[in-house]
Amino acid sequence: MKFWQKIFLGTLIIFIAAFDAGVYILTTYAYDFNRQRETENGIREQSVIVSSVTGRIANAETIYYDASTNKERLAAILQPLSDYYEPQGVLLGLFDGDTEICSDIGNFDKRLLELNSTQTKNTMDSLSDDRRYVFVASQIPEYPHLTFVYARDISRIDAFRKDISRIFLALNIVVIVFMGVSIYLLLRYMTRPIKELNKVTTEIAGGAYEKRAALNRTDEFGSLERNFNLMADSVEKNMEQLKNAAEERQQFIDDLTHEMKTPMTSILGYAEYLQNAKSTCEDREIALANLYDAALRLGNLSEKLTEIAYLRGEKLEMQSVNVNELFDTLSNMTRPVLENRQLTLETHADVAEIKGDETLLISMLTNLVENAARASKALSTIKVSAFMRKTPVIEVKDFGCGIEYSQIQKIVSPFYRVDKSRSRKFGGVGLGLSIVSQIAALHGAELEIDSEPGVGTTVRIIFAAL
C-alpha cells in the first residue's frame, strides 16, 4: 500500500470512529435525559390524579358508605378521569392488592404493585404492545388498601431517538465523502514532493547523473531536496572522474597499441622480407637499416614506459641539489643531441640550491631540452635558467616553431604529439612531457607552458618552496 493511501485510510478511520462515538454518546445522553424528565412528569401528574381520585372517593362516601370498597362504584368514579386522560396518552388503573378494580392498562409487570409500607411510589418503564410507557404506582394514602397505577405513553422519545439516528447516519455518509475527498486532495498535494523526488531518484539511478530535483520549498522536503541534490552532485562528480580516468586509460592503451604496432609491423615485415624474398643486396641493406630503426624505437618506448611505471610508485627523498652542478650535468647529457642539430645551450643560475631528487631533476630537464631541440631550427639557442619568483623557478626556453594555444593543455598527456599524424619527423615517442609533469608533481612543483607559434616555447617548473 502506498504511503498516502495509508495516511488516507488511517485518518479517515480514526475520524469516523471518533465522530460516531461522539454521536452515540450524545444521543444516549439525550434519550436518558428525556426519559428521566418523562418519569418526573409522570410522578407529578400521578400525585395530582391521586389527590383528585381521593377527593372523588371522599365525596362518594358521603352518599354511599361502601364507595371505597365497592368495585362498581370505584370504577364509576375513575371512568371520567380515564376518559379525560386517555387522549393525552395517559392510562389509569385502580387495584386492590393485585386484584384489578378497573384498569385501561393492558399487560404490565405486576411487581409494580408490590409496595412496601415504607415505599409509597414505584416507577419503571417498559414496552407494552410496541409502545413505551412510564409506570407510576402508589397507594392512596387515605385508602391504603387501594393502589393507583398511572401509565404514560413515552413512545415519542424512542421515535425521536430513531429519527436522530437516521439523521446522523445520513450526516455520517456526507461527512465520510467530504472528508475522504478533502483528505485525498490534501495528501496528493502534500506528497507531491515525494513523487517528484522519486522521479528524479529513478532517473539518476537509471544513469542520468545530471538530473536534479527542483522543488523550491522551505519545509523538510526543501532541506531533503537540497541534501539530495548535494548527494547527486558528488555522485555525478565521482562518476565523471571515474569516466575520465577510464577514458584516459583507454586513450593510453590505444596510443600505446599504436606506438607498439608501428615498429612491430616494421620489424616483423622486414624480418619476413629478409627471410623469404628474392632480394638484391641493396634491398637487404635498406631492410636491415629499417629493421634496426624500428627495434631502436621499440627499445626507446619500453625505456620511457619503464620510467613512467617507476615514477608512479616513487616516493622521493628531497635533498639539496646544487643548481650549477645540475646544469653542468644537463649540458653533458644533452650535448650529442644538441651538436647533432647544431644548437647552443645557455645556462644561467641565480639560485644556488633547489630541493629535490637530482636524478629525477636531470631526467626532467633532459626531456625538456630534447623537446626544445626538436622544435628548434639549426643554429638557434636554448636557454635554461634558474631564478627566484616568490619560489624557485627553472625555465627552459627555445626559439623554435612553438605550439598553438589550444594544444598546450593536451601536450602533457601520454603519446600526445602536436602533429596528429604521429609522424616521426621530429622523433621521440611522445612520452617526454608526460614524464616531466609526473616528476614535477612528485616535487610538488607546477608546470607552466607559454608558447607562440613561430616565436618559441617557454616551459617553467615552479617549485613549491626552498
Place this chain on the structure above:
Amino acid sequence: MANILVVEDDKSINDLIVMNLKLAGHTCRQAFDGEEAVRMVKERQMDLVLLDVLLPYRDGFSLMEQKVFRDKPVIFLTAKNATADKVKGLKLGADDYIVKPFETVELLARVEAVLRRMGPSQRVFEIGNTVVYLDRRTVTVDGILTELTNREFELLEVLINNRNLALSREKLLDLAWGYDYYGDTRTVDVHITKLRKKLKLENEIKTVYKHGYRLEV
C-alpha cells in the same frame, strides 16, 4: 601488373609494403601524407590505393569521402583494429581492411583479391615457356596443354601469387590445402617435384634450404 599507390606516413612501413608489392610485379608510388595522396591520385591512373588511417594533414577516413578515392579500389591499412573502425572503413566504401602488423602473404593475397574483383584483365601468367591461365585453370607448356591435378594447380597459384617470396612447407600446406588439412609436409615436397617436372620449372621453383620453396621470376 597493377599500378598501386601506397599512402602511409611511416617511411619504413611504406618502404616495406612497396618492396613486397614489387616482388609480385606491381609498380608502386609512395605518398606520406594526405595532401600528397590527393595530388598523386589525381595525377596518375592508379589501379589500387593502400590507405593508412592516421595521416598528417588529412586522415584516411576523410580522404575516403572524396570522389577520387571512392571511385578507386581502396584497402585500408591501419593499427586500429576496433570493429567499429573496420565497419566505418568498409562503410565508407573501402574494399578491404588490413590491420597492422600484417603478414606479407596476407597483404599480397588481399591485394590480389581486390585486383581480381576489379580487373577485367585476363589473368595470365608466363614463366619461360609455361603459360598459366588462372581464370580457366589451365596450363600450357611449349603451347601444349598440360594436365594438372586440382591440388597441383592450387599450389601453383599460391606460388604465383607470392612469387619471389619463399614460403615454408607449413605455409604452403595452409594456403594450398587449407587450415583444416592435417598432412605431412612431405606431401608438399611430392607435389612440388611433380610441378617442376610437368611444367619444366626445375630452375624457377627454388628450394630454400631448411625452409621451403620460392617461385622466382
